Amino acid sequence: MRTHRITQAAVAAVLLAGTVLVPPALAATPAGAPAASAEAGARAAAVPFTAATAKRAADGGYTLSWSSAAGSVSVTAVTSPDATTGTPVGTAPGTGSLTVPAGTLAEAGRWYFRLVPDSGSPLVVAERSLGIESARNFRDIGGYRTTDGRWVRPGLVYRSNKINSLTDAEQQRLLSQRLTLDVDLRNAVERHDAPDRLPAGVKYQVADVVSLSHGLRFHDSALMTLAEAIAAGLFSGSSDLGQSIGYPFMVNFVGADYAFRDLLTAVATNDSGATVFHCSSGKDRTGWSTAVLLTLLGVPRETVEADFLASNDYLGNPKAVELSWLRAAFDEVDHLYGDFDTYVREGLKLDDVTVAALRNKLLTD
Template sequence: MSELKENRTEYSTSPVQEQGIPTMQSIAAEARPTILSPVKSIQAHEIKLQGAFNVRDLGGYRTKSGLMVKKHLLLRSARLNHLTRSDIAVLTQQYHVGVDFDLRRPEEIQQMPDKPMPGVSYINDPVDTDQSFHYQISVKNNRKHYRSYIANERARKAYHHLFMTLLDRPVGKSILWHCASGKDRTGLGAALILYVLGVDGKTILKDYVASNDFLRAHNQKRIAILRENGASAGEIRHAKIDGGVDPTYLESAFDEINHEFGSVDEYIENGLHVTPEQQAILRKRYLE
């Protein structure tokens, strides 16, 4: 992988909690009028489970054309290694999950394998490799890492496969994709899917940064344990950065898209090899 420049666009390093939610300039230039008011709050998209966190249904988002993403078809989450029987029943019986698409590296899966779910096909297609996942956690390096999601051929193959799986979704079933915390690899996947479906950039970014809310309780427990064990201020700061997202991370990915491909549409078609005809099929299947 070629060395990536950290910034082609200058960003603030303030934590996301201290910023407003900006629009993404890279995807905000839209020809048609944008409907910005969501049908329901971001929090209402959450699927509350006992053994998993940051689990959400993308159904209910409004597109720029006035259509709506269908409910119970597109699910995003964090790791699924602690699912309870009740959780599995919710996912398979209420949300009709038919495919568990795991974006993690094999090493991660070996340490925390997903709980099998009856009738659910499991697919692993990692976004990262050990070679591409080598950045020390920091705001600056996280932006660089997001750029690698675009520049890295392994990542493009994984997201291509995710789109192809959306096209091949079993009838009457939903697709769930996830990584470890459901915020970075999963968050970019959700942003790309929502973009293809026609959701506006401001809503896409709101869905992305909402991981900070859905991960808050999990991260508070993690930090409490670190403090109890005498962690240093640097270790606590590292954990806080590692546990959340910043809007500039996603903006870095889209900035890299525009630099390498000229536009998001060109990236979808020529980087991920999802044809305009396939994109039209996706909109027909997942919008109402």
Template structure:
């Protein structure tokens, strides 16, 4: 294991890599506890430089959960991390066919809202999130999960973990929105590609798909409330997680 504090670990080739627990002593919980550092990590896709592979390996990562589709993985496969077992848990992200025909920013935002609603209501998404949380509760630690940008599918997973740990909703939102700050280099890269291939006038149209917004996360919470009454109900009935699994996960997440 590395002696470098993980709050200082910024990866040049995966700029949205971070500890789910936050920095310092970890996010506070509503009952006076803290989220434990070094248990769960989140990231964008692992197109890693050699030095970043070594940095992740030094953290002792045991399992890497890839939330991307098979097509995404085939286009940009993860660089293997020594000592880590890799598994795919497909959660459908932003539909490529819808992205290609976006007429304006309102349409882009509608797509994003639909995507977050699907995290809660899609059977495939529920199956994958249930498998992720179960593995985080029962398999060897530490573990890492990621999607392409590390902001939407990964962002919802991180929000659920912080909910289980007992973090207040305002802090969860703050953590979710950090993506816009820490992944600005990646966002700039994609905007440049849009300008090059589609024209400068399309940059503003596509910008809502490259960021996270409070309204997106709220859409997932609204679907949870409508279908299950609460996050606890969603975890129990929507994801089918037992009290034992949730208890073990909470115990692991809390310092």
């Protein structure tokens, strides 16, 4: 694809208008996702759970719910997503719910719940939030069902806002979840002003979404993208035109491609434990990164959008993000590449080996 160069002054005007400094959005059909087939249909049929969630109440108890064709489901609380034995907490119908009262389980770093149907494969679910008070948008991206009936594994990839103020106890909580890699999407000023506070042993990597180290290049006319983004923001009634501008530029700006490719490659190759990636608020650059990853894994668009909007709840701000911003990034993907698969291959330049590694690592039947 031909890229366009513009003057440094023009680039600065575009970026500082609220473009790449405030980023992210979501995506469409998964890169390289297998077409509907007998194999995919068989897999979907073999997975007994079509929905499952775990929610922690303010008092420390949990409410578990699920939908399944099984006759009954037995639930065991475990402290690791890979554990097969733990504390039995009850049995309920194939489609049902179960309450775990406060005080039933000890205060562990994090509880996972293993749902075991009377026929079919078990499924592990967990409350998404790790309860990191200094980083309220720190949450698991696992636990989502894909279009072919598989599930994104919990406990392997987290998204967050800045983590410069982690307490000692919060650091230990992250270590208890086997966190070994932190990927920072922020720019140089943000990293200098609020450096990450990490537990010893956690590797730190920068994937700066607005870095100019790869030149001042865009895939399409920056001025045209700017004008179209402003018009679309006004039409949608966006409360923040800077964000309406920023999301399409997350796709159009060549430097962002490198950052997102580095992030996804890091997730795919981190074999020593879990990965967290973050920006400042954990909603824009982090939001688009999450949307790209979940879409690549085959998570349906409506679920990706729901995860994006969840930042409003975690941050306690109903206007932290708007769906039109995310959709503007997806629209830019379609405009520049025609579809999401081509964006992954030609924009992010992820090879088939990395895409396969991500799916093999993060998906389970």
